[in-house]
Amino acid sequence: MRRLCGIWLAVAALSAQADATVAVCYNYGCAERAQVVFADDELEAADARLRQAGSAAEERALLAGVLGELYRISGERSPVGADRAGNLGDWGVHGRMDCIDHATSTTALLELLAARGSLRYHKVLAPARRSRFLFQHFAAVIEELAPPAPLAEPVKVPDHVGLLLFFCDDPGVFADIPPPPVPPPGNPGAQFAVDSWFVNNGEPAVVLPLADWLNGDGPNVQ
Incomplete structure (x- = not known):
């Protein structure tokens, strides 16, 4: 019986280690933080979706x-489910999030995904700030990386190549060897704002070039 209990405790410990906790800010300016626990299967689902990407744009x-989706889950386990796009739609509501809350929390979520190896085409940077007149706005930022080497079967050299090289030393026969796969096009070094303040809780975040975001681009919400 003790042995069975020990095995059960070991399995439970491993399961607990697979979960992850992220501090999610709310009530403006990170006045309050909720420790949101994501189960391993929830994070695995996120990993699986991101693994479908074949390029940085994807x-x-x-x-x-x-x-x-991660914000939707957070909203089920913390007050941020009440958050609405912008600031006016949830003014005074417990669980509301301003751009500081979003920039901080989204960066934490991105860092979690990066630590799990889910982001293959981007790295996470510090949040950015833009100023227009008397107003300031913040957002999380990612930077595009050089595309990873494409996964492919080893290049198969036709049987006749070695034979021809042996008998006639003809370098032109190398043209018969299939070329290696070409990595997808991209723009390494390009930076993008990831702004979840623009949307209601649980809706896809807005991702756009950082230069455009700094210039004031994004949905017209207040």
Whole structure:
């Protein structure tokens, strides 16, 4: 019986280690923080979605939805489920989030995904700030990386190549060897704002070039 209890405790400990906790800010300016625990199967689902990306652009599109889902889960386990796009739609509501709350929390979620190896085409940077007149706005930021080497079967050299090289030393025969796979196009070093303040809780985050975001681009919400 003791042995069975020991095995059960070991399994439970391993399961607990697979979960992850993220501090989610709310009530403006990170006045309060909720420790949101994500189960391993929830994070595995996020990983699986992001693994579908075949390029940096595809990863950004998928990432927007993954962040929305992580915020939806956060809203079930903390007051942030009451958060609405902008500041006016949830003014005075417990669980509301301003851009500081979002920039801080979204960066924490991105860092969690990066630590799990889910982001193959981007790295996480510090949040950015833009100023327009008397107003300031913050957002999380990611930077595109050089694309990883594509996964492919080893290049198969036709049987006749070695034979021809042996008998006639003809370097032109190398043209018969299939070329290696070409990595997907990208723009390494390009930076993007990841702004979840623009949307209601649980909706896909807005991802757009950082230069455009700094210039005031994004949905017209207040």
